[in-house]
């Protein structure tokens with residue numbers, strides 16, 4: 328079962344989890360824009376470190392590190408291509424290195440902020456946010472139902488697999504095409520059961536007045552709390568500072584700084 | 590006043606070659622606790638689907654005869670409208686819960702009806718309290734046990750305050766003790782709130798004592814319909830293969846084979862039997 332554990336969402340409470348997903352999303356977009364605005368290493372380092380408190384506050388350090396590790400491969404490729412091209416473009420080694428690190432860091436900052444968003448936003452919160460930004464309810468419902476039933480289907484797939492293996496099905500046998508064919512006895516019961524499940528679901532929805540009125544209401548509403556206003560302030564603040572720096576201040580490169588110290 | 594009345598109701602699923610229910614004429618009064626039972630495949634579920642219009646609106650197929658529920662002709666009203674009057678609880682709790690929290694699931698019907706938020710919250714809390722799952726309100730339904738899930742399913746229908754609750758084998762996935770607790774909850778709803786209950790069930794041992802009307806079906810037809818004590822002690826019932834409560838059967842054997850008559854009232858549960866025996870021993 329452990330393979331499928333990752334599909335289950337856990338309900339966690341933290342100041343970051345409680346934030347309004349819409350505001351969080353705006354924050355992520357702001358970070359995104361700022362990361363694109365700067366190609367220099369120094370501001371990107373600041374941007375990267377700036378978000379670490381969020382991770383700690385949300386208590387998702389382990390998951391976050393895992394997702395960053397997942398991005399490591401792409402990051403390496405970005406670093407290498409940038410370095411090679413800058414070097415071939417006849418810049419100095421130091422300059423090329425700094426440039427490549429900056430580009431890589433920019434990518435990492437993007438991943439960082441998106442992973443914070445998705446790691447700290449529960450699916451029902453996200454569904455609610457979608458609903459209240461006037462995304463049609465059918466779509467939101469499909470989303471939350473998918474989140475609800477994916478682990479169930481995964482579990483069922485495992486059960487069917489075990490059952491078919493017990494009846495002598497060998498999954499790991501034969502060449503590539505044969506192996507794909509081996510999965511048919513698993514797929515067919517799985518699909519049949521999923522269809523039956525969805526029919527029962529539709530029946531239950533009908534029985535609870537699905538589509539009775541055009542004006543559907545909602546038990547939960549997203550309300551802005553203190554934390555959300557703080558996050559808005561932070562977002563506006565860093566955007567303003569970033570724009571000011573971009574327009575009026577020269578940004579020293581790390582190489583220059585190092586040279587000055589010597 | 591009858592809240593459910595059918596006359597010669599016959600229905601055939603679109604893919605079928607013979608009707609699943611045939612010539613069903615029943616009358617269910619307001620406030621009754623009705624048990625529907627009969628062998629597997631005799632059309633109990635099909636009949637339940639007629640009560641809130643899933644048949645014919647959702648299933649299509651061919652329907653004949655008359656059926657009115659809560660004064661409405663189901664052929665003329667969509668399920669979403671009938672849902673305000675009739676709540677339907679299904680066999681498998683897993684596939685009737687779809688939200689990510691219990692509270693949200695219980696609110697689903699009210700949301701669909703467009704209830705204002707404060708009123709909705711009150712109703713949800715009320716339903717959660719009545720079914721004894723208030724503490725679970727923030728949990729995810731799919732992480733609950735079968736018994737808890739079935740309570741959520743009942744609460745989610747109850748929240749809409751229907752006049753009639755139809756429960757189709759709501760405990761078939763549960764152990765006898767958990768099932769007993771669910772039946773007690775259902776009986777409470779009938780007894781204290783006056784909700785008309787239609788319960789499809791095989792375990793008569795646990796449920797017969799609550800009922801005051803029993804309908805026995807066989808091969809798509811209603812074969813017996815009336816007072817539980819009379820029907821459960823009749824020979825026909827036994828021949829159909831209905832699981833008669835052990836207390837009732839014991840009473841019957843003593844009466845038929847040994848000519849012993851324990852009191853006037855035919856017992857429907859072990860508690861009632863115990864009472865009869867105590868009286869006999871005393872005298």
Ligand SMILES: Nc1ncnc2c1ncn2[C@@H]1O[C@H](COP(=O)(O)OP(=O)(O)OP(=O)(O)O)[C@@H](O)[C@H]1O
Pocket residue numbers: 602603604605609628629630631632633634635636
């Ligand atoms: N969706 C369907 N499509 C076609 N035929 C169906 C459908 N559902 C049930 N039937 C048929 O209708 C008949 C009555 O089935 P129904 O499910 O009402 O029986 P039941 O009394 O509820 O049985 P059980 O005790 O097993 O739940 C059966 O012959 C069954 O095969």
Ligand SMILES: [Mg+2]
Pocket residue numbers: 633634635757758
């Ligand atoms: Mg059935």
